[in-house]
Amino acid sequence: SQTIHQWPATLVQPVGSPLSLECTVEGTSNPNLYWYRQAAGRGLQLLFYSVGIGQISSEVPQNLSASRPQDRQFILSSKKLLLSDSGFYLCAWAGQMIGVFGSGTRLTVV
Amino acid sequence: TQLLEQSPQFLSIQEGENLTVYCNSSSVFSSLQWYRQEPGEGPVLLVTVVTGGEVKKLKRLTFQFGDARKDSSLHITAAQPGDTGLYLCAGEKLVFGKGTKLTVNP
Numbered sequence: 001s002q003t004i005h006q007w008p009a010t011l012v013q014p015v016g017s018p019l020s021l022e023c024t025v026e027g028t029s030n031p032n033l034y035w036y037r038q039a040a041g042r043g044l045q046l047l048f049y050s051v052g053i054g055q056i057s058s059e060v061p062q063n064l065s066a067s068r069p070q071d072r073q074f075i076l077s078s079k080k081l082l083l084s085d086s087g088f089y090l091c092a093w094a095g096q097m098i099g100v101f102g103s104g105t106r107l108t109v110v
Numbered sequence: 111t112q113l114l115e116q117s118p119q120f121l122s123i124q125e126g127e128n129l130t131v132y133c134n135s136s137s138v139f140s141s142l143q144w145y146r147q148e149p150g151e152g153p154v155l156l157v158t159v160v161t162g163g164e165v166k167k168l169k170r171l172t173f174q175f176g177d178a179r180k181d182s183s184l185h186i187t188a189a190q191p192g193d194t195g196l197y198l199c200a201g202e203k204l205v206f207g208k209g210t211k212l213t214v215n216p
Contacts, residue, residue: 006152035206043116043198043208044153090152094204097141097160101152 002027006091013066013109019064019078021105023091024071033074034092044090050074073104081109087089111138114199114207121214126188131210133199134181140202143184147196147209161170191216 006023013019023033032051036044046059048066054067063082067075074091086109091102115134123129133142141160145153157166159175159182166173170193172185186193191214200210 034205036206041149041196041211044206046203047207049203088150090206092204097143097158099143099145099153099155099200099204101154104150104152106150 001095002031002095002100004091004100004102006105008105009103010106011108013081013107015083015109016080017083019076019085019107021076021089021091021107023074023076023102024072025093028072028093028095030071031045032094033068034094035076036076036090036092038088040088041095047075057089083109085109111180114201114205116197116199116207116210120211120213122215123189125190125214125216126156127214128185128187129136129189129212130183130185131197132181132183133207135201136180137201138179140179142175143200144182144184145198145206146214147198148194150167153196154190165212183190 003026034049035047037047038044048058050056050068053068064078090104093100117132118184124177140158141158143158144156146156157173162177163178164175174183194214196209196211199204
């Protein structure tokens with residue numbers, strides 16, 4: 001079965017510091033991968049999705065970027081964090097009619 | 111981008127009551143998924159509906175896909191506190207509605 005690993009679970013970073021969140025998938029090849037951000041108790045805002053190595057689509061212009069260096073690895077980055085980057089970040093893998101999510105990273109920018 | 115509108119945004123009910131939440135769009139979907147999310151965790155897939163008019167049941171949860179495949183509903187019978195959570199619908203490319211936050215009070 002497909003599993004998705006996301007880390008770290010929580011992160012506190014100062015404003016202006018860099019960010020790197022990593023997500024890896026097991027049990028499937030050439031997955032469609034997604035990064036979302038979620039405000040407290042609300043819906044998921046799609047940030048980036050990738051259909052293959054080096055192929056990244058950005059949904060929302062912002063202070064973040066994504067990369068896919070390997071088939072089952074998806075990385076969310078920032079060079080300089082802003083207070084508004086705080087939130088709950090989720091990585092997901094999507095197959096045919098199914099979506100599997102990681103456990104999320106709670107990012108607090110202070 | 112296909113937009114999904116979910117209603118109501120918030121719902122607070124007593125244990126044992128029935129409820130229905132909705133997911134609507136002006137676009138046609140080839141499939142639609144429902145997820146439930148608990149605080150601090152990732153969403154978990156409940157069901158995928160594919161065929162217009164399709165009805166799927168998952169214990170006390172009944173999911174229906176509209177005939178025109180533009181809308182869907184989730185009905186919960188005899189709600190329990192364990193049903194508390196954020197219910198999300200999603201269409202193609204895993205684009206989500208804003209969710210319905212359900213609280214079932216004991």
